Amino acid sequence: MTPLWQAVDLPALPGRSLLWIDDLRHLSPEYLARYFRPQAQGISPRVLARALRGAAPEVAEHVLGHAAPELTTAVREHGAEDVDRAQIRQAQLTVATVYFWEMAYHGRPEVYEQFSARQQPPLAELFPVTGVHDRTVLDVGTGGGRVLAHLDGHAARLYGVDPCRPLLAIAATKVPGAVLHEGGFDRLPLPDCSVDLVVSHGAYQVSEERGGTSGLAEVRRVLRPGGTARIAVANPSTAQHLRSTGVTEIAVRGAIEWTAPPADADPLLHHLLRLAHVHFDEQGRGRTPVWLFEIVRPA
Structure with a gap:
């Protein structure tokens, strides 16, 4: 028989203002x-x-x-x-x-949007709009829709996938013409051979829960023959993992440029920046390398 669940009453942590x-x-x-x-x-x-x-x-x-x-x-x-x-x-x-x-x-999706607003990725280099005309594009890990907004007006059709419904609601306000689905790398909610281009910025991770080899297989599954995927990551360990899978690495000249928030910004925003290992100089500027990998499905 399964034992009864027994809760333990603990005092609140003193001074805790972040997530627990x-x-x-x-x-x-x-x-x-x-x-x-x-x-x-x-x-x-x-x-x-x-x-x-x-x-x-x-x-x-x-x-x-x-x-x-x-x-x-x-x-x-x-x-x-x-x-x-x-x-x-x-x-x-x-x-x-x-x-x-x-x-x-x-x-706290509103704070995550503030975190996203502090960064400026080199989107024109990572995901050139000249490569999406008349194509169906899927953005995996779309979050608040930043990459979709960058591609909006250029692609024939835009799809966005993210496991977080509150962030998808934000994306819907930015790109009302995009088709948004709740989902992740592990199980993309689109049919086989349904998109020409898959893009992803900062969402792919090593674990199978958040990407891994099964996520790459899902990307290949939804690509049409001759289709391409461009996956950008800002974690060197994740970049090394992608290299180990044999996908093609593309050199990136630019980087993610950051602007420091005001000192009185939400404490959670400051903490997210620390977790992202963003370091600001005296002018309140930061810079994070980004790595780009490409997958091409044979025609």
Whole structure:
């Protein structure tokens, strides 16, 4: 018999103003069912159980009520184990660290949009508009629609895919003519051979949950014969992973240019910039390298 779930009452962390375990409440039921795969991120069911036992009861109910049944069963098996507060706090730190960006996307999309507004990627170099005329384009990890807005008016048809519904709502206001779908690299919600060009900026990651080899296979699946994918990443480890898969690397002259926010901006915005390892000079300017990779499906 599955043990009863036993919550542990913990005092609130002093001075906490950023995201913590209770902010998992912002992950939508659809996200939890389709994309919440903590084991792929190195989080065991035991660690997740410990973290949730110190969360608000309604948060644990939300996560376990919508996550994949096999994950929920595995987590509940640890619901009555003896644990101390230090173990729970450590588990919460682990989960909150891994899912910090997702909690920010889903729970504070307006702050993530502010984060996006501080950066200026070399979009004209990464995704030239001259290459999209009369073509069907898919933007994977579209977020608030920045790349779609760059291509709008040039492509024959634009699709955007992102697992975060609040960010898709923002994208819809910027590019009302785009067709937007909730989804991710692991399972693109488009038919085989349906697009001429796949673009992605900053969304692809190494893990299978957020990209990986299965994500590259999905990109190839939706490309038409002769179609092309251009995947831009700003993490050197992710770039090295893509090199190891054998895809073609294209040299990039430009970089992501950043502008520092005012000192009194939302603390979460400042924290997101720290997590992105953005360093500003005395003039409030920053610069992050970007790597570009191309996949061509044979005609």
